[in-house]
Structures are given as C-alpha cells and as structure tokens.
Amino acid sequence: MQTKKTSELKGRFGEYGGQYIPETLMSEVTKLAKAYEHYQDDPDFQAEMMDLLKNYANRPSLLYYAKRMTADLGGAQIYFKREDLNHTGSHKINNVIGQILLAKKMGKTRVIAETGAGQHGVATATVAALMGMECEIFMGQVDTKRQALNVYRMELLGAKVNSITTGTGTLKDAVNAAMQEWSRRTSDTHYVIGSVMGPYPFPTMVSDFQSIISKEIKQQLQEETGKLPDAVVACVGGGSNAMGAFYHFIDEPTVRLIGCEAAGKGVNTKQHAATIERGSVGIFHGMKSKFLQNEDGQIDQVYSISAGLDYPGIGPQHAALADTKRAEYVGITDDEAVEAFEYIARQEGIIAAIESCHAVAYVMKLAPQMKKDQIIVCNLSGRGDKDVAAIARYKGEKIYD
Amino acid sequence: MSQPLRDTKERKFMTEQRLREAFGKQHKAFIGFVTAGDPTFDKSVASILALDAGGADVVEVGIPFSDPVADGPVIQDADLRAFAAGITTTKVFELVEEVRRKSDVSLVLLVYLNNIFKYGYDRFFSKCKQVGIDGVIIPDLPMEERGEVLPFAHKYQCALIPLVAPTSAKRIPQIVQGTTGFVYVVSSMGVTGVRSQLDSNLEDMIAAIRNSTDAPIAVGFGIHTPEQAAKIAAIADGVIVGSAIVKIIAQNTAETSKKITEYTRKMSKAIYKINREKSL
Structure with missing residues (x-):
C-alpha cells in the first residue's frame, strides 16, 4: 500500500508529497528527516513517547x-x-508530543506552530510548557476572533500568539507566517506542523504519530x-x-x-x-x-x-x-x-x-x-x-x- | 537525488548567452527587481525600462503569487497591487513582449513553482523562449525536486538559476553543479526585504561556490544602499536589489520612473567602481 512506510519513496505517495520549499529551509528539513528516521525505530524514544501519551495525554x-x-x-x-x-x-496532542520530543532530542529550545481553531496551538503551547520550551503560535486574525478563548488559553500556557493579518487571516496565512518565521530562525527552533502536510518528513511523521x-x-x-x-x-x-x-x-x-x-x-x-x-x-x-x-x-x-x-x-x-x-x-x-x-x-x-x-x-x-x-x-x-x-x-x- | 543543472559539455544557447553577456561586461552586474503588473501593466513596463535606462544589467520580473512564502511584506504588497490590477500569467508574458519591443536588457523571471506547474512546464518554458526570457528563479524549488522542471528548461534554453542560502553549506557543490546563467546567493536567512546588516558568512559562502563552479555569482536579499552594494560587488559578480525598488514603485507618483532610473544609476555607479579582477 503506497501510504505505508515500507514502500514509501521518501515521502512520495503516488505523484504527491515531496519537498518543495525554499533553500533556506532545506538543510533543516533534511536534518529533521534524518532525526526522525533514526528515532522512529529507537526503543527509548518510543518508550518515552508512550509514557507521555499514557500518563500525560x-x-x-x-x-x-x-x-x-x-x-x-x-x-x-x-x-x-x-x-x-x-x-x-483533541487528537492534536498525539502529534505534538512526538514532534516536541523529537525537537528536544535535536537540541531545540523553541517551538513554533500554526493553528486554525486553536486546538493545535493549545496542544503545542501545553507540551512546550511541560517540556520547558519557548513557544510562539501563528494564528489568522479572523480565527483569533472566532476562537478568542483559545488565544487566551495559549497565552496562559506561556506562549506568544501572533495574529496574522495577511490574506484571508485564516489557517493558510498562519502556515505562511510560521514557515517564514522558521526560515528566519532554524538553529534553535522546530516548526511543529499540525497536520499531515508540508514537506517530507512532515506528512509521514504526523501520520505515524496519529x-x-x-x-x-x-x-x-x-x-x-x-x-x-x-x-x-x-x-x-x-x-x-x-x-x-x-x-x-x-x-x-x-x-x-x-x-x-x-x-x-x-x-x-x-x-x-x-x-x-x-x-x-x-x-x-x-x-x-x-x-x-x-x-x-x-x-x-x-x-x-x-x-x-x-x-x-x-x-x-x-x-x-x-x-x-x-x-x-x-x-x-x-x-x-x-x-x-x-x-x-x-x-x-x-x-x-x-x-x-x-x-x-x-x-x-x-x-x-x-x-x-x-x-x-x-x-x-x-x-x-x-x-x-x-x-x-x-x-x-x-x-x- | 538532485540533478546537475546541465551537462557541462553542452553550453552554447542564445538566452543563456545574453545572461552571460550581462555578467561579462567590464563592471560587476546590477540586477533590479520589479513585480509584473505593479501597480498596473503599463506602469510596470515603464519601471522595467527605467531600470534599463539607469544601467541595470539584468531585470528580474516577479510573477505575483497569492502566497509568496519567500517574500517579505514589501513584495507581498506589490503582489496584491498587481492582482488588483488584474495580472495573470498570460498577461505577464504579454508584458515581457511589450518590454522586448523597446529593450534588449537581459530578463529573468522570479516565479513560484505552482504558477509554472499550472501553466504547464512545457508550455511555460516554450513561452519563455518565445518572448525572450533568459532565465527563471524558482524560490520554492530545491535541488531535490528540480528534476521535474530541468528537462523543460533545457529544451527551451532557459537558465534555471539555483539559489544558495546561508545554511546550504555541504549542499553547495551539488546545488551549483552545471549552473547556467548565474548563482543566486541569498545573503541572509528569512524572507526578502531591506536589512541594515548582512550575513557575515557571505565571503565563505562565495568561496565555497567558486570552488564548485565558474558561473557568475549574484547576491540578493536585504541590499539597498550603495555602500552595501559596493561591499558585495567586491566579493561577488552581481548585486540583486528588490524591495528597495519596489518601495519606490509603491509611492506611485509621476516621478516614479525618474526615481528608479536615478536610484539604479546611483547603485550601478557604486558597483562600477569595483573593477573586474577576472574575466568570466
């Protein structure tokens, strides 16, 4: 089955997938792919993740x-x-625990994320607080209004929430802003993508965690x-x-x-x-x-x-x-x-x-x-x-x- | 994995030649950027001609994209103005034809991959050849994926200009392998836009590129003053200026063309002072 790990051609699913991102991010995305390929089979990593999923989530x-x-x-x-x-x-925490644990193993001290309804933003802010990581969330301005309570929730958890006014001020624009921020600062920062999207390894990694x-x-x-x-x-x-x-x-x-x-x-x-x-x-x-x-x-x-x-x-x-x-x-x-x-x-x-x-x-x-x-x-x-x-x-x- | 940009044996192509000539003058090259259709079709034609009149060696024409993830706010706003004036990919090619009636300046397109993909790879590069585009810069196409575009660029003798970033490091030899046209060096991390400080690591990056290719090297992202341009020209073969020019266009006055020509002259002069140490 083309959606299973064993037969995947590095993040290709039929004609779909790939890594179409600016060169400024390629080096970091390559490092991330290598780290994920290593830790996904690492029993200690898996045990640590399962412990958090069971006892925290x-x-x-x-x-x-x-x-x-x-x-x-x-x-x-x-x-x-x-x-x-x-x-x-929500289900978002399954992925966030996996990605932030991986980010920590990679030596990152800061995580950023996009959010639409705020569920992924809240999950990211929560696990960042738990793991002592700095956290910044990007959210479309329209969404900050229709999900105002979640904005406060993220702030309460110690995250900085950036309201994005470009485009429609919704999820797509929040992703654009988070990608731009990541291209500015990769050395200490991991971008916790919230869905099975983005360049390889994200779709593979997120679907594995979910x-x-x-x-x-x-x-x-x-x-x-x-x-x-x-x-x-x-x-x-x-x-x-x-x-x-x-x-x-x-x-x-x-x-x-x-x-x-x-x-x-x-x-x-x-x-x-x-x-x-x-x-x-x-x-x-x-x-x-x-x-x-x-x-x-x-x-x-x-x-x-x-x-x-x-x-x-x-x-x-x-x-x-x-x-x-x-x-x-x-x-x-x-x-x-x-x-x-x-x-x-x-x-x-x-x-x-x-x-x-x-x-x-x-x-x-x-x-x-x-x-x-x-x-x-x-x-x-x-x-x-x-x-x-x-x-x-x-x-x-x-x-x- | 990645494909070399071109077999080093086959080199002589018309459009590539015009780009090579732009870098082959007695002075370093000045490359100016304009968003197609910003703020209108006619005015952006005038801006390109004003760059040419001021001494630009290459003009980079941006095809507006709805979600330009590699661009800062100045160019994002330019894209919005161009959309408001009804720009489409078809109209960008008409605009290039209009420029070609009056100018022989070397032209390259800055275009996000989805715009090319939807137009059709073959159709896009064929059109580039037809209207006189010498090269294409695709900000969201890393070497890992360029194999799907290269055959079409080759077929229509269009240079696919590779980008090198401050984080490219070990990737550099593969990225620039077989470069035609020039190598675009992204001076600093992040998105396009003027900066007061440029990456200190630039000299090392350029040295690493020179180790792998004899293609000319142009530096962009953040450059706006003659002093910065002169500094860059001392180590690179060309200087790319985008947001600073787009800011002049954004003022949209009767003086816009004149101001662009004056700015270009000032920047080129700063670059011309730097003598060419080696011929390309």
Missing part, C-alpha cells in the same frame, strides 16, 4: 458505543473514538465485538485525524474509509473548503497535492464555519488515497455540521468540535443505509467547548465569549 482514548444514536438512526452500530477526551481536548488512533480502534473493537469496522468516518482539513483513524485499516479492504470535507455554504458556491471534491493538483506549502486554486495556480480564499477545516489544501496521503479510490471523500455543509453538533449533544450528551461534527453529520446519513450488524467508527477528533459561543451566534443567539 490520557491514552488510550475510549471507544464509546453510541447506544442512543444507534437506536435513533436505526441502522449500523455506531462507535465514537473519543479523541475529544485527550488532554487539551496512527495510534486506528491502532487503538482496531484493538478495542476486536476486544468488544471481535470484528473490524465496516466504515471509518473522520473529518478532513489538512487530514491528520483522518490519517490517524484510517492508517491501520488501509490494508483491510473490507473497511470503507470516509473523509468528510467542509462544504461550507455549498460546493457550488465559492464559500467552501472541499479540496478533494473541487480542487486540482498543485504545489504549495512544501508538497505536491490537491489544492483549491484558480487556473493560474493562485491559491483560493476558502471558507468553512470550522476554523480547523478552513484550509485550501489536503495532505498528500489523502490525495493519493482519493486517486486510488481506497478512501472516499464527501462534502458536509455548515448547516449539516451545526445540525450534527446539536444532535450529538442531545442524543449522547457530547459537545463535539464543529470540525468533528462534519464526520458526525455523515454518520447520520450513512448509518440508516447500513445493516444492523454492521459497524461504523467515527473519530470524534475534538471537544466542542470552543465552538459553543460561535454556534449560538450562528443560531441567532446574542451571546459572546
């Missing part, structure tokens, strides 16, 4: 059987992988039901939680893998971020992949209600999985995601991140079409406390956080 996360939703939808058995119960409230999600799902579901899932559903922005949830099922052909993209106000409007559905092949942010762009290769200004899915590209592994049709990608609109946000709260007493609710919305469509002896596992990538005020406003309530 609260792994393994629960695989929860959603009894009421299953009954209400009347089809497949629905399980949620509760990444929202991790420390800092693969613990599917490793646990496989084991937990085996113990509980003795079966493999029939479908795994996850939301996709850059695609890290989905890669994590798919990883150990890629070689299991009976398992459907479904990524849910942000269709915003509809894929026929200009306000969406549905990269697989509407994008084309391009080269940006260090990788060849699919992007939303115009015929000249200028990157589109995309939109989603969810700051974490508001990105014009997707990780190269997903582009390859889509090409080979191993995974399916579907669009979920703002309205559908908000409906799912309310539905899962009422049915299961879970306030899930609006990003994750894109996956929940698809489960609501898919479950009734499936048989009662079939199983869907949906990755609940994050908790939704951060979204409550914004969703209230979306529904016309006049409250501010």
